[in-house]
Amino acid sequence: MNPAELYLDFPLLRDNDDEERLIFLDNAATTQKPDTVINAVSAYYRESNANVHRSPYRLGEKSTDLYESARSKTARFIKTADDKEIVFTRGVTESINLLATILSDQLLKPGDVILLTEAEHHSNIVPWQIIAKRCGVKLEFVKLHGDGRFDLSEIESNWNPKTKVFSFQHASNVLGTIHPVNELCEIARCKGAVSIVDGAQSVPHFGIDVSDMGCDFYTFSGHKMVGPTGIGALYGRRELLERFDPAFGGGEMIKRVSLFESEYNDVPHKFEAGTPNIAGAIGLGAAIDYLEKLTMKKVESMVNSLAAYALERLSTIEGLAVHGPQTDRTGAISFWMDGIHPHDIASLLDGDNIAVRAGRHCAEPIMNWLKRPATTRASFYIYNIREDVDRFIDSLNRIRGLFKNVS
Amino acid sequence: MSHDKIYSEVLLDHNRHPRHSGELTNPDISMDGANPMCGDEITMYASVEDGTLVDVAFRSTACAICTASASMFCEMAKGKDFDHIHQHDQLMRKLMHGEKLEHDERRALADMNSLEGVSKLPVRVKCAMLVWETWELMKQKLKEINKV
Numbered sequence: 001m002n003p004a005e006l007y008l009d010f011p012l013l014r015d016n017d018d019e020e021r022l023i024f025l026d027n028a029a030t031t032q033k034p035d036t037v038i039n040a041v042s043a044y045y046r047e048s049n050a051n052v053h054r055s056p057y058r059l060g061e062k063s064t065d066l067y068e069s070a071r072s073k074t075a076r077f078i079k080t081a082d083d084k085e086i087v088f089t090r091g092v093t094e095s096i097n098l099l100a101t102i103l104s105d106q107l108l109k110p111g112d113v114i115l116l117t118e119a120e121h122h123s124n125i126v127p128w129q130i131i132a133k134r135c136g137v138k139l140e141f142v143k144l145h146g147d148g149r150f151d152l153s154e155i156e157s158n159w160n161p162k163t164k165v166f167s168f169q170h171a172s173n174v175l176g177t178i179h180p181v182n183e184l185c186e187i188a189r190c191k192g193a194v195s196i197v198d199g200a201q202s203v204p205h206f207g208i209d210v211s212d213m214g215c216d217f218y219t220f221s222g223h224k225m226v227g228p229t230g231i232g233a234l235y236g237r238r239e240l241l242e243r244f245d246p247a248f249g250g251g252e253m254i255k256r257v258s259l260f261e262s263e264y265n266d267v268p269h270k271f272e273a274g275t276p277n278i279a280g281a282i283g284l285g286a287a288i289d290y291l292e293k294l295t296m297k298k299v300e301s302m303v304n305s306l307a308a309y310a311l312e313r314l315s316t317i318e319g320l321a322v323h324g325p326q327t328d329r330t331g332a333i334s335f336w337m338d339g340i341h342p343h344d345i346a347s348l349l350d351g352d353n354i355a356v357r358a359g360r361h362c363a364e365p366i367m368n369w370l371k372r373p374a375t376t377r378a379s380f381y382i383y384n385i386r387e388d389v390d391r392f393i394d395s396l397n398r399i400r401g402l403f404k405n406v407s
Numbered sequence: 408m409s410h411d412k413i414y415s416e417v418l419l420d421h422n423r424h425p426r427h428s429g430e431l432t433n434p435d436i437s438m439d440g441a442n443p444m445c446g447d448e449i450t451m452y453a454s455v456e457d458g459t460l461v462d463v464a465f466r467s468t469a470c471a472i473c474t475a476s477a478s479m480f481c482e483m484a485k486g487k488d489f490d491h492i493h494q495h496d497q498l499m500r501k502l503m504h505g506e507k508l509e510h511d512e513r514r515a516l517a518d519m520n521s522l523e524g525v526s527k528l529p530v531r532v533k534c535a536m537l538v539w540e541t542w543e544l545m546k547q548k549l550k551e552i553n554k555v
Contacts, residue, residue: 341470343445344414347528351410359445373468374446402411403419
């Protein structure tokens, strides 16, 4: 594993016949997969496929072992000692919808408040809007300040005593800001609210310790950290997972079923109705292995130094403004170029085989806060190299020239 | 394969200096159009009389392809009857589908020919078509209020 050439581990980046190597800078949306992850998923179907927790034969034991060992890896990866605190879901979107459903049925009363922030991805806004409409709870939002941060004292002084849930992102998918989650969880705990942290943009980038953080729930998606799509995890404090009834019924989540009543299974299985995404969980385990072999310290420093280099070079382009902080950030960099719409930039970069995102990034409220109709976003990950930044900057300068030459 | 050629000088010129950009003082109708996924937004203003688009203007917060296409639409449509516009609608759709066009069809399209390269970027075709989709909505509303 040579950190300077990690893209060689990723067949999509390594094995294409394009004239110019593909430079993939849309990693905040999804990441590419290394051979080890693709092979783990494929090997499962070739060698170990059987349903889990129910098949009375050796193959079923094998698949169950693989599935549960992926759970142990996931628990260890975000530093909980208890595997049973990990529920496999499809990812952050499903996790938050699951929590919104459970909490609206079993905790929230009409008039209660759910506190979110202006920086959230739609997946941490829309599920709450749906239940707010359904059960008469109110939504409130923490404001963004300066280069995209929250004011902790403002959160405390504006705290509505009716707030029962505080759900917020660990890092922004648009601005790259890393928020002080320990302090945010502490505020929720002191005020007696359930804390939910969206880790979609943080777990891929640096080591996470849910025990130290003091959150009630934490969730992330596998596909943004070199894992397969359709698999993610929801961490929940054991006591809370045990207290709440499941939202979905079916196989695996029960101990006993009669015609009119059922006894639910233990955690985490009671939240995993039906045959789970076994191959996905095993692929997620392989993704964790890949990142841990590299170490999360190394992941963090690699992406940080690339982002710093990109920010430095972007600052030399005339009429270009970066949105978001210069430091304490992830590798997601959103920017605006005067006189050129983000979609035109993205199409022209695509012509140079450079993939970036343009648009509202599933975070329309943050676009309103920025007063931009859309932004261009380049997001870096472990397989990007300095040469990628150089080619990206060269292309931006050429695009600038193309639009400038029209008098 | 560079996409620079798609952004031809004619297209970029219509983006930089959009024709009929702004609002009409007393339009008979106005209509908003949007591509929610990418954030393109336009508003069209029109005055109509006896099946003719007497005057037309637009405002946009949009990409170059969308703005240029709207500018070209207004240039083509102002003072023309709905049939004339409909013929160009058909030609524009042919152009976006990458279909072969005859010489006289090319001539009729005028500056709109410069949008041809957009057909090679399927995700951007909706940007070029936004003004046309908005015009469709406008015609429907005109029918509802018995203006045509």
